[in-house]
Amino acid sequence: MELETETGWTLRVPRVLVAVNGFAKSLLPDVDVTPxxxxxxxxxxxxxxxxxxxxxxxxxxxxxxxxxxxxxxxxxxxxxxxxxxxxxxxxxxxxxxxxxxxxxxxxxxxxxxxxxxxxxxxLGLGPVKKPIVERYSDNVVVAVRLNGMGVAIGTLIGQEGAEMLLNG
Ligand SMILES: Cc1cc2nc3c(=O)[nH]c(=O)nc-3n(C[C@H](O)[C@H](O)[C@H](O)COP(=O)(O)OP(=O)(O)OC[C@H]3O[C@@H](n4cnc5c(N)ncnc54)[C@H](O)[C@@H]3O)c2cc1C
Structure with a gap:
């Protein structure tokens, strides 16, 4: 998989964890997160x-x-x-x-x-006060929608997303 950065770099990576919370729609428009x-x-x-x-x-x-x-x-x-x-x-x-x-x-x-x-x-909000930790495709997991609680639960949600990515 290839990732293009704003500065023009292209990175080749085997897997991606998307953990940009309220900015998720700019990368994955169908993810149910409202900034x-x-x-x-x-x-x-x-x-x-x-x-x-x-x-x-x-x-x-x-x-x-x-x-x-x-x-x-x-x-x-x-x-x-x-x-x-x-x-x-x-x-x-x-x-x-x-x-x-x-x-x-x-x-x-x-x-x-x-x-x-x-x-x-x-913030990244949604219709239910529950973060999204799910597989988006074979090599992409999203861990977003912290619902204003990311200081408290962000590291756990990131860990859950990383484990899903590595164990999938
Ligand atoms: C005013 C305010 C008060 C809050 N108070 C609390 C509180 O009291 N307790 C609590 O638990 N939580 C609180 N929160 C919520 C908490 O700050 C967030 O839930 C938490 O910051 C989410 O962490 P995150 O790392 O998932 O996302 P963020 O901290 O939003 O980080 C996302 C990062 O992704 C980067 N990014 C965006 N798009 C891209 C891209 N395309 N490529 C690469 N990088 C990208 C952004 O620049 C940003 O650095 C508060 C939030 C706000 C705004």
Missing amino acids: ARNQVLITHPIPDLPVEGCFHYDRGYYYFRNVEGRVLLGGGRHLDNSIEQTSEFGANELIRSALVQLLKTVICPGRPVEIDAWWTGI
């Missing part, structure tokens, strides 16, 4: 920040925590769900302004807060 972009911010340090621990707000659509005296805040995808079903990184101003509003009025009311950085991340 979901998330907007995230971190503030500059806030003196005497009262927030301690991890929090979920509004049915879990928003999440925030204290990271070394700063607020890490993300979520709000439900405000513009169809636009955020993308594997392209990039800002969504509607969601970003909702996150700023939440930061200033609920998380840190009455305190001066400054945002240090914004970024986006891509």
Whole structure:
């Protein structure tokens, strides 16, 4: 089998494990994974920040925590769900302004807060909260659709995919 890279290299490989999660459709369009972009911010340090621990707000659509005296805040995808079903990184101003509003009025009311950085991340979601670990063809296995749990279960799913590939 031959793999072509974006930089023009061609690699000859006997087997392939596809483990690109939310980006899977760009390689295998029929795999049932929907990309979901998330907007995230971190503030500059806030003196005497009262927030301690991890929090979920509004049915879990928003999440925030204290990271070394700063607020890490993300979520709000439900405000513009169809636009955020993308594997392209990039800002969504509607969601970003909702996150700023939440930061200033609920998380840190009455305190001066400054945002240090914004970024986006891509989840791989599906109709059921179950990862896909399956043989795609004789020499290709997919291990994707981590459903927002990949930090917790990603290494296990990768291992299961690799074992399926090697033992098949
Ligand atoms: C904001 C946010 C918060 C999250 N919070 C949590 C949490 O609290 N707990 C938790 O368990 N999980 C959480 N997750 C989910 C977790 O980050 C993902 O499930 C996990 O990163 C998936 O790991 P992965 O290695 O399968 O995919 P990714 O980390 O997405 O890595 C896929 C890689 O494949 C690369 N790639 C894409 N296309 C190609 C291609 N054609 N060829 C080669 N490489 C390619 C990409 O560049 C990327 O580096 C969160 C995700 C986000 C975005």
